[in-house]
Each structure stands twice: as structure tokens, then as C-alpha cells.
Amino acid sequence: MLSRLLRTNEFVIFVILVVLSIVVGMINPVFFSVSTLFDILRASIVYFIMAFGLLPIIIAGGVDISFVAIAAMTSYTTHMLLLKMGYQGGILTYYLIACAMGVFAGLLNGFLVTRFNLVIFDVSLAAYTMWYGFTLFFVGATANFDLPQGTVGYYANFLVTAQDPVVGETGLHISIIYVILIGLFIWWFLNYTTLGRGVFAIGGNREVAIRSGFNVKRILLFVLALMGVMSATAGVTQAFLSRYFNPVIFINQPLDVLASIIIGGAAITGGRGTVPGTVLGVLLIQVINRALILTGIPVEWQRWVVGVILILFTSIPALRERQAKRVGHTTELTEAD
Amino acid sequence: MTEEILRVEHVSKRFGGVIALDDVSLSVQTGQTCCLVGENGSGKSTMIKVISGVYTPDAGDIYVNEHHYRKLTPLESIHAGIQVIYQDFSLFPNLSVAENIAINQQIASGKQLVSWKEINRIAEEGLAKIGISLPLDAIVRTLSTADRQLVAITKALLANARMIIMDEPTTALTRKEVTALFKLIEELKSRGISILFVSHKLNEISEIADRTIIFRNGKKVLDQDAKHLDVKTMEYYMTGRKIDTDSILIEEISHPSAPLLYVKNLKLSHGFFDVTFELHPNEVLGITGLLGSGRTELALSLFGELPADSGMISISGKEVKIKSIKDAISHGIAYVPDDRIREGLFLEQSITNNIVVSVVNRLIKSIGLLGRKPVRKESDDWIQKLEIKTPSGDLPVKSLSGGNQQRVVLAKWLASNPKILILNGPTVGVDVGSKAEIHELIRGLAREGMGILLISDDIPELLQTCHRILLMRAGRIVQEFKRREITEKTLNSELVGAPLSATRGKRIG
Numbered sequence: 001m002l003s004r005l006l007r008t009n010e011f012v013i014f015v016i017l018v019v020l021s022i023v024v025g026m027i028n029p030v031f032f033s034v035s036t037l038f039d040i041l042r043a044s045i046v047y048f049i050m051a052f053g054l055l056p057i058i059i060a061g062g063v064d065i066s067f068v069a070i071a072a073m074t075s076y077t078t079h080m081l082l083l084k085m086g087y088q089g090g091i092l093t094y095y096l097i098a099c100a101m102g103v104f105a106g107l108l109n110g111f112l113v114t115r116f117n118l119v120i121f122d123v124s125l126a127a128y129t130m131w132y133g134f135t136l137f138f139v140g141a142t143a144n145f146d147l148p149q150g151t152v153g154y155y156a157n158f159l160v161t162a163q164d165p166v167v168g169e170t171g172l173h174i175s176i177i178y179v180i181l182i183g184l185f186i187w188w189f190l191n192y193t194t195l196g197r198g199v200f201a202i203g204g205n206r207e208v209a210i211r212s213g214f215n216v217k218r219i220l221l222f223v224l225a226l227m228g229v230m231s232a233t234a235g236v237t238q239a240f241l242s243r244y245f246n247p248v249i250f251i252n253q254p255l256d257v258l259a260s261i262i263i264g265g266a267a268i269t270g271g272r273g274t275v276p277g278t279v280l281g282v283l284l285i286q287v288i289n290r291a292l293i294l295t296g297i298p299v300e301w302q303r304w305v306v307g308v309i310l311i312l313f314t315s316i317p318a319l320r321e322r323q324a325k326r327v328g329h330t331t332e333l334t335e336a337d
Numbered sequence: 338m339t340e341e342i343l344r345v346e347h348v349s350k351r352f353g354g355v356i357a358l359d360d361v362s363l364s365v366q367t368g369q370t371c372c373l374v375g376e377n378g379s380g381k382s383t384m385i386k387v388i389s390g391v392y393t394p395d396a397g398d399i400y401v402n403e404h405h406y407r408k409l410t411p412l413e414s415i416h417a418g419i420q421v422i423y424q425d426f427s428l429f430p431n432l433s434v435a436e437n438i439a440i441n442q443q444i445a446s447g448k449q450l451v452s453w454k455e456i457n458r459i460a461e462e463g464l465a466k467i468g469i470s471l472p473l474d475a476i477v478r479t480l481s482t483a484d485r486q487l488v489a490i491t492k493a494l495l496a497n498a499r500m501i502i503m504d505e506p507t508t509a510l511t512r513k514e515v516t517a518l519f520k521l522i523e524e525l526k527s528r529g530i531s532i533l534f535v536s537h538k539l540n541e542i543s544e545i546a547d548r549t550i551i552f553r554n555g556k557k558v559l560d561q562d563a564k565h566l567d568v569k570t571m572e573y574y575m576t577g578r579k580i581d582t583d584s585i586l587i588e589e590i591s592h593p594s595a596p597l598l599y600v601k602n603l604k605l606s607h608g609f610f611d612v613t614f615e616l617h618p619n620e621v622l623g624i625t626g627l628l629g630s631g632r633t634e635l636a637l638s639l640f641g642e643l644p645a646d647s648g649m650i651s652i653s654g655k656e657v658k659i660k661s662i663k664d665a666i667s668h669g670i671a672y673v674p675d676d677r678i679r680e681g682l683f684l685e686q687s688i689t690n691n692i693v694v695s696v697v698n699r700l701i702k703s704i705g706l707l708g709r710k711p712v713r714k715e716s717d718d719w720i721q722k723l724e725i726k727t728p729s730g731d732l733p734v735k736s737l738s739g740g741n742q743q744r745v746v747l748a749k750w751l752a753s754n755p756k757i758l759i760l761n762g763p764t765v766g767v768d769v770g771s772k773a774e775i776h777e778l779i780r781g782l783a784r785e786g787m788g789i790l791l792i793s794d795d796i797p798e799l800l801q802t803c804h805r806i807l808l809m810r811a812g813r814i815v816q817e818f819k820r821r822e823i824t825e826k827t828l829n830s831e832l833v834g835a836p837l838s839a840t841r842g843k844r845i846g
Contacts, residue, residue: 192451194443197432201440204429211427213444271431 009265009316013280016309017287024291031294035164038172042241044286046234048179050250050257051264051278052186053230056223058261059190061203061270062113062120064224065258066127067231068250070105073131074098074228075235077139079245083146090150091240098232105131106228110221120224128254135247145244154240175237182230187275195219203270259306260285263313284309341403342367342500342531343388343419348397350383357383358394359555365500370522370532372542372563375552376575376768377738381535384552385502388533389421390414402499418499424508426489430478434471435460438492463491467521481628483514490521500531507541508765511628512794512832519545537575537768539568540797551575576770595654597788598757600639603648608634609812612648616757616788621779623799624792625832626809632792633675635809636759639790640672641665652757666695671755673746675762675792681746682734689716689730691745695753719748723778740771747778758782759790764798776801796828808832 005011025031050067057064078098087093105127112123158171190196198219201209210216239245264281266273285306292302344364350357358380365371375381386392388399390411399406401417428437439459443451460473469487477485486506493501507515522532522545536542542549546563551574559574596615603612609631616622626632637643639650641662650657652668659665665672674681682691693700693712700711716730723744727737734745743763750758760779764772779802783789793799799806806823808816808831816831 194449194451197436197440197443197451200432201429204431205427208427208429212441271429 009313010274010277010280012316013263013265013277013284013313017280017284020284020287020291024287024295028294028296030166031291033164033166034162035167035170036290036294038162038170040283040286040290041176042173043289044282045173045175045179045241046238046250047253047257047260047282047286048279049182049230049234049237050253051261051282052182052275053227053234054257055186055261055266055273055275055278056190056196056199057120057227058258058266058268059203059270059273060199060220060223061206062220063258063268064109064120064124064227065254066105066109066124066131067227067257068254069128069131069135070102070228070231071235071238072247072249072251073105073135073139073235074101074232075239075249076135076144076245076247077101078236079144079239080139082148083144088149090148091154091236094151094236094240095233098236099229102228102230102232103225104228105231106225107221109228110224113224114217114220120220132248132251140247143244143246147240147243151240155243173241175241178233178237182233183275183279190275195222199223200271203267203272256285256306257282259310263309265313268314340367341365342401343533344400345384345388346398346400348384348387348394348399350387350392350394356555358387360397361552361555361557362397363550363557363560365531365533366548367499367531368526368529370526370534370545370547372546372549373533373535373552374537374539374542374549374571374575376537376770377740378554379552379575380555381552382504383555385421385504385533385535388414388502389419415496418497419502420493420496420498420500421502421504422486422489422493422506423504424506426485428477428485428488428492431476433474433476434480434488435473437477437488438463438495441492441496459495460491463495466494467491467524469521481514482509483511483517486510486518487521494525494530498530500533501525502533502535504535505537506534507536507538512829513627515541539571539575539769542571543568553577572769575768597653598639598790599649599651599654601649601651603635603638603645603650605631605634605638605643605645608638608643609809612814614807614814614817616790618756618786618788619783620805621783621789621791621803623803623806624790624809625794625796625799625806625828627794627832630809631812632809633761634812636672636761636790636792639665639757640670640759642672666753669754669756670759671695671750671753671757672759673743673750673761673763675765681749682742684735685733687731688720688725688727688734688737688745689713691734692716692719692730692748692752695749715752716748719752723748723751724774738768738771740767740775743767743771743775744778747775751782755787757788757790759792761792762795763791763793764795772798794832796825796832799828800825 021031030036050071054064054067075098078094078101081097082093109120109123109127112118113120156171157174159174159176161169161171164170190199198209198214198216201212201214202216202219206216235249238249260281261273261278262268262281263284264274264277264279266277288305288309289302292299292305341364346362348358348361361380361384373381373384383392387394390409390413393408399409401409401414401419404417406413429440432440435457439456442459443456457473464471467487467490471480471484471487477488480488490501506518510518522534525532534542534545543563543566549559549561549563549566549571550557551559551571553575597618598616600615601613604610612635614622624632624635634643638645639659641659641664644660650659657664657668659668683694689712693715696715697707700715701707713730719725720727720730725737725741725744725748727741734742737745747763763779764775767775776798779789779791791799791803800820800823804820806818806820806828807814808818818828
């Protein structure tokens, strides 16, 4: 039992995370502080949410990059709409409207994929370009800082706070709770619902999934709509954490999210992927981010390091297979050796 | 009288201008093993698809349990208790044994939530039904072919199968695993489950069949009790011609002074040990053993894919180092893999491109361009020489039958003019007519001076082509037989009688 845990991908990432933290902490002790921890978690929040939305699609054997554009479109459009109406209330209305738009955008992807039998990646490439274009052209092209009365101060709505000798009071933002709830939901959905197992079945062998009686179209529609909701949630959350709405938010981030999922042990070809792995993958990329700042390594290195880690993690399954091929043998033989 | 589970009457099916099934009738009794035999393209697969409801026949009637169907849908077929185990087993490679077995029930129950306890219980019960144990949480990808087949059979049984159609079930199994499968089929029979066993391996059919039906060119040419049917008669009905295999004489060859290939104390950890043998020009040397005996690893070492850890290899009297596939090719070694689909061919590419791929360097003109004419000539020569049946070399390889695909792999390597040819299971999945032709080709190549290493566990194949046969067990060569000293029976018992190695239920890797 234990030895199997030690061999999981999750454990490997966990070890890398710990080793990396120790090394960075030795170079710059500031790393070992509650404020750094809170800081990393705060930066991770929206990446967690987007990664949770993307994970089921990856497991089903698809790749989507449009989720960032959907995040931008839904959050920015919602904001401009409410601003025009003179809305001064709380944040919940934002989430509701943005999520409704997210469902629509996700279902649009899903409709194109299932109705015309298109590849998810192709559709998402079009949607990525289209939604950013739509936002910039029809809604607005400049960042907007006018927040409604009811949302002022939300950025500093902390779950717990701590005193830091250097930066003063720091806190853990309340939206980390949403992250935990969403993560638990996705984990439950993937492992304990027939729909979720269908996602794995499609990623494993789509033909057999159809033959077994899974409603493949319905499953794909569901995961794409789910992604739309997660994207909208991430977009709105990020806007209130940074206190402004940006029409091109996350435009350079889709590959970072994808990378954290792959580092977390998901197969880009589908059929494999876990929520704990994804959580660790997101954290690893964020810790590397932080580490490079704290150790004074130039930012360019960050991309390089993430690249190297990606190579490492994508080659682990291949290496294992090779090993299996070489020792794919009888016990008899091993004893004789 | 036993009752009929299935009766097909006067079924015809045509695709465009091709008649796949021509007025075929057949029936299967409860608890009977009925073997459906025929060469590739004889209509076997079409018949399976008609019975399972995938194809609607152009004419004819289907009765399942005395219930008449003019048009049988896949769902009706499944509800009537017909289950097909396809060659790919229709499993999810990324899911566990338990989930693969129980997934159909999960879907059929309409439950939205998954209970892992329930899934494990269903799987355990299913496996217990056929009296085998497999690790429930093992990922199917990591199982051996035989174990995957067991998962597929268990899954079919749980769907309340009354008749199981097995499509070429023994293709990827070793002799030992085939024996185990046959025992399981007997067990299923005793519970009143009918088996429609589709195959072209005649030796196996005469072992398992209660009744044998033979198709040729879309027509049923033979349907009789299997008791008095021998392999020769089956071959005759299948191919429409007599294939003489027993009288093939493997002439003794006089060994010249220097062997073509000499291997001494070759070792690959976890693969094989102390392997010493020599191969002469004009000689076909068989290497046999169970799966996991090290035979494939030995071939891969000689071909540089898994370079040996220690030992000596010499070719034509000169010691050589084989550290990569490139080394092997430059020393005149060619290797035809057992998995031709995955390792030997580019299926989407044309026949011509596949044939010339290993000799592109030779065909390139001085300025580095590849001329169309020499390419065409090279490919046409081989298509003619190996009698590859195709209207044009421009067609993709996937348009060819198994036997012809195998010939393209051979052509690809023969084009590189090898001195030593290593063949790994050259006729796996090839029908009996093509098989005889490939055997003739192998003998012909040896006569022309090539040294051939033939790795196979198909005993008649070894006897029909090899001058000498080495038996491997647990990574060592344990015995050497000269062709004239051995019969099918003795070799068979030597091979199968070996201590159990590839055990049931054990995971690979």
C-alpha cells in the first residue's frame, strides 16, 4: 500500500515541491514565512479553478485553450453590463451572471464539437480568438477600475490573518474556500458519478465508450459547460482580487494551466488525470514562480525551469513503459538472475 | 434433441459490387462450440456483424431463441444473449479490471452515482463464475493479452450471454494460454453457453470444435460434425486447393567452414543468459519457447534494439559490436517484428513508400533528390517477386489483407539486401493459404544463401521451414533439435511441458 503511494506521480511532485522549498528557504529564509504561504495560495486561486475546469476535458482526451478567453469575456462583459445599470450590490450577482454566460460559451463549444464531430482543440482555438475579439470589439478595450460599492474591500476579505515582521498584516483570502469546494466537487464528480467515469471511458477508448452505452455527446457537452462555469468563476475572482476588470485577462496563461495539469500526471492523450495531482501541479508552478523572485534568479529562467520540469514529467510514463518492457518477465527469471 | 440458440437462414449481404455473403444458412446449438473457419475475406467477419446486429443483411432471416428477426439491431442482439469478443477486446485500457468488468452493469442500472464496493463485488463474482482470479485494481493496460481476454469474457458472461462469439481469440496467445482458454470454453459449454469460435488456425479448431463451418468467398462450403474432420480436409475446403505441408522436405545443408553468425555467451539481464549458437548461410534456424522465455529479447538484442550486456557476436568470422539498430543494419541484419501493425508498417502510407523506406539512401540521386523512377522500379520488383496482391503500389498498406501486409514488411527488409534475416512470428494472424506461401518464401530465401532466424511457437511452422530448432526456457537455450530427429508431437510436449512461466493473473511489469 505504502510502496504504491510512493510510486505515484503525486508523490514525486510532492517530493520535488518539498525539496525545492527547502533549497529556496536556505537561500532566502524569507521563503519560510506565513506571508509567503498566503501569497502563493492567493496567486494559485484562479489557476486552481481553471485547472479544475480543464482537467475533465483533458481526461476525456481533449485539449482546450479557450477557457481563458471565456474567463475574460464573461467577467468583463458582466462588469460592463452591471456598471451601465448602476449596480452597487455584492459579488454574488457577478458570479451568477458570469457563470450563466460561461455555460453558454461552454455549450457553444460543446455544440460545435458534438454536432459536427470536431476536435475539441480546433474548436477551442477558434473560440479563444473569437471571445477575446468579441470582448475587445463589442464590449470594451480598456481596463476598468470602477468597482460597485458592495464589492469594495472584498480583495482583503481574509479567512485568517497573520502578522509578518516584514510586510505587516497578511491574510489568506476567503476564496480559497471556493477552491476547496470546487476541487472536492470535481474529485467527487470524476470518481463517484457515472458521468465522471464516462469521462475516463471516453479518454480510454472512445469507440468502446459509445459501444458500452455511454452517451458520449452528453458527457462532452457537460464537461465543456462545466469548463465554462469554472472559467467565469476564475475570471470574476481574479478581477476582484486585483481590483480591476481586464478585457484580455489570462491571454498568455492557457499553457501554464495546461502545464500544471500535465505535471500533475494527466495524459494529454486522455484517460488519466487526478485532482490531487492537478493541485500539486498548480502549486509547483507557483512555488517556482515565487522561488525565482526570492532567490533573485531572472524571470526568463522561470520559463526554462518550468519547461525542464515538463519534459521530466512527460517522460516519466514513457520511461516506466520502457522499464516494463525490459523487465516484462517471469519471476523465475528474476530469481535466476 | 438440443435446442438451437441461433439459426440464420439464406442470408446475403453485398457491399457495392462485392458479395460478402451469398445465401448462407447456419445454426448453433445450445452448449455447442461451433467453429467458423475461412480465409481473410471469406465472409466470416460479415457474418459476425450480421449476427450481432451491426449489419442488416440484404436478404434472409435470423432466429435467436426461436424468435424471428428480419432486422436485428445491436441492442436486440445483446438482449437476446449474444456477446461478441472482438480482437481488440473492447476494453478501456486506462481503467481497472473491476471497472471494466462492471461498467456495463453500471450503465444499464441507470444509477448516476458509482459505488466502488458494488463494482468490486460485481467483478469478483464475475471472475469467480469462471474460476479465475485477477487483481481487481490492476489497470487493464498492464495486463497480458491472455488476461485481458479473460476480462472480456467475464464481462460478456455478466451480460447474461447465452452465446459468445470469439473473433480470432488465439491470435496473440501463446500455446499455454490457448490451452487455458480451451479449458475455459469447455467450462462455459457445460453451463449451456454456446461458443461461435471464429478462426483460421486449423490445428486449434480440430482440438476445440464440436461442429465446423467453413466459408469460402462468401459461401458456406462445409458444415459438419468436427469429429471426423481432419486438418487436411479443412485446408482443402478453405482454400479450394490442396496444400501439401507434410511432404515438405527440409534438405540437409552442408555446413561451410565459417558460420554466418556466431553468438557466444550472450547475456541481457532480465532477458537471457549464456546464449551460444551459430547460424550458417542457407540455413533456417528456429528459436522457440513460451512467451517470456527470452526469445523476443534475443531477437531484439541481435537487432540492436535491446543491446546485450555481455557476450560476443561475430558475423562471417569477424567480431562485431551491435549497440544500436543502425549497427545491426550496417552488418546486414534485418528484423521483421511480430507486431507488424505497430512496429513494421506505416499503415496510411502507400505500399511503395513502405517498401523503399529502408533503402532510401541507396535510391537517392547524387544531388540528394529521390527519383520517382528508381523508387517505382524497386517497389514494383518486390511486389512482383513476393506476389503482393494489389492493383497498384500507390494504395495504402492498410488496404491489404494480413498476409499481404506481412509480405510488405518482408519486402521492406529484403530490399536492404540482408545477410541475416530475423523473423519473429512471421505468420501470426495470417490465413493458411498465405501462410504456406510465406513458408515457401522463407525456404526460397534460405536457398539463395541467406541465414534466417525464425522465432515462433507455431510448431508446424517450425517443422516446415527450419533445419535446426533451439528451445529456450527461462532465458536459456535448453535444447537443440535437428529437423529430422523430431516430430510435431515431441516438439509440442517439449514446448508446453516446460515449467510454467507466464502465469495466469500475473501482471506484466
